[in-house]
Amino acid sequence: MRTRVTEMFGIELPIFAFSHCRDVVAAVSRAGGMGVLGALYFTPEELEMELKWIDDHVDGKPYGVDVVMPASYEGADFAPEDLVGKLQGMIPEGHRAFVEDLLQRHGVAESSADAGRVLLGWTDATARPQVEVALRHPIALLANALGPPPADVVDLAHRHGVKVAALASTPRHALKQVEVGVDVVVAQGTEAGGHTGEISTMVLIPQVVDAVDVPVLAAGGIGNGRQMAAGMALGAEGVWTGSLWLTVEEADTPAMAKARILEATSRDTVRSRSWTGKPARLLKNEWTDAWEAADSPGTLPMPLQFMLVSDALRRIGRSDAAELATFPAGQIIGITNQVRPVKEVMFGLVEEYVEAIERLGGITES
């Protein structure tokens, strides 16, 4: 296959795979696509180890790293050394009590030794050291979510010969990203897992393609070859996938979430602010319901919400309270019903894509 995107990265297949799991990233790149490691949960030291591992297992194929530098969040103007303390002070006691009460009602055990580890996530201060680590590795792509990356980061990446992508959920976002020099726009529809906008992939992609000159990847709802063909029919020059990789053999997705995703239908997700403070599509469960209930104190703005809940989510993960296990997932989890190796999923995507294109040709010929 050949588009501006396959040319830009020297890849066989314009299939991008976002994953927090290094095994998935390396396997997708080895299979001819482009694995992209989500750096969010890693300290700079951990990220260094993950990328070293990928370098050793990717057979010289290109791969990418995804960071999160939100364009706006609480405390963006605080000095880095004050950031955690000041933000902690902004979390109301009532919210802490609500979370603790919810956990106790579901029999989740008390906080443990690592409770002190506050995962800030989603701030410029946490993402910049990740960028520095990433650029010491032979990455081909630096991707950013939640707004256009800072212009100086784009320039830095370009000086390292690294292309920059950014996720957009409206045509206006896409235009802002191109203004700061982004090379590829990932236009992501509301059906996507994780942070997501309101416009569907079907409606969004043509508008973004018409708005910008750089190549566009279709994201949100891409889980099989027909969906890939649809994304390309809309004008995209490649696809960006995520939830598809949560249930592959190589994925280190927590067992509780993996089991739920395998059995879930496409109606079992919900857009909720209960994870990070910005709307994200999550598995719908008693956690997301609790934040919508009449006695909910409401969610806090980014990054306060995740600071509030990150320890709770760790404790839930270690408990039997599967009904509270929050996990970002897109609507395509309705079609991910079996565990397969990455290579087989990639092959299936291409095979079904080619079938779809041939079928389409037949409709107009006859």
Next chain:
Amino acid sequence: MRTRVTEMFGIELPIFAFSHCRDVVAAVSRAGGMGVLGALYFTPEELEMELKWIDDHVDGKPYGVDVVMPASYEGADFAPEDLVGKLQGMIPEGHRAFVEDLLQRHGVAESSADAGRVLLGWTDATARPQVEVALRHPIALLANALGPPPADVVDLAHRHGVKVAALASTPRHALKQVEVGVDVVVAQGTEAGGHTGEISTMVLIPQVVDAVDVPVLAAGGIGNGRQMAAGMALGAEGVWTGSLWLTVEEADTPAMAKARILEATSRDTVRSRSWTGKPARLLKNEWTDAWEAADSPGTLPMPLQFMLVSDALRRIGRSDAAELATFPAGQIIGITNQVRPVKEVMFGLVEEYVEAIERLGGITES
């Protein structure tokens, strides 16, 4: 173009156009597609006149009628003669006061002479006489929204040589519809205007195509030729369009709504129960906001909500309170930015569709 759907109806283009406007219906059918008249707002006598007009203006081309027989609603077990009175009694005074207060705050004039006309809509009792009228005309298709049509209605249509379609927003709905004998499933994604589910078109269509043996039309988010190509890539054998026709030259859409739709972006709609009691995608405005506000009494179940608000909506339509003008519209209103005749829109769809298919062919060839 040739699919099982073009064969079934003897049409050139597998493009179905839902509209409440007879001029649009006739023009689409004359242009080689299939116009489908939404019967909901018409009394049986009015519907008879509309269909007579279409018969005289459609040049013998096939067209369809869409009725609404919801599978479930309040009062489904009441005797027809008691229905209106009993349902009226179920509307709480607090809800009536909320609506009246909202209108007064926006300077909408008092109720006028035709306030007595209660539009039940959305009940079996109102839809059956419409079906009887429709079957006296040379219609090719009877479509039903909000659940599988009653089996006896499907049989009746078939005895008249009329094919039956039904709208589905989940694979499970589609299976139920095929069980009662539906000939075509319209799989409709959440981005569609009017009553709509949660799953996006991109995610829904392949699941419905895999679940049923009958042909599937893709609905929701289809407003240009690339979107049509995407729908067909997903496995649909035709497309079902709606919002696309609200702004054509022939459409009798109220001027207030037409103006807003022309300038709207794809973010200016919202799924709301404030129109009929079931979730429907509407233009987002102060009306939909008011029902979500802290002082909202909450919406009533179908058909009570529309009984509660139908007179208010008529009064708003006659007022200058454009900010309250409720109107069902899908996310593609972000791309309907100019007024064109039906024929030109149809030609544009096909031209862009063919371009998209050719572009797709080029990607795999090279």
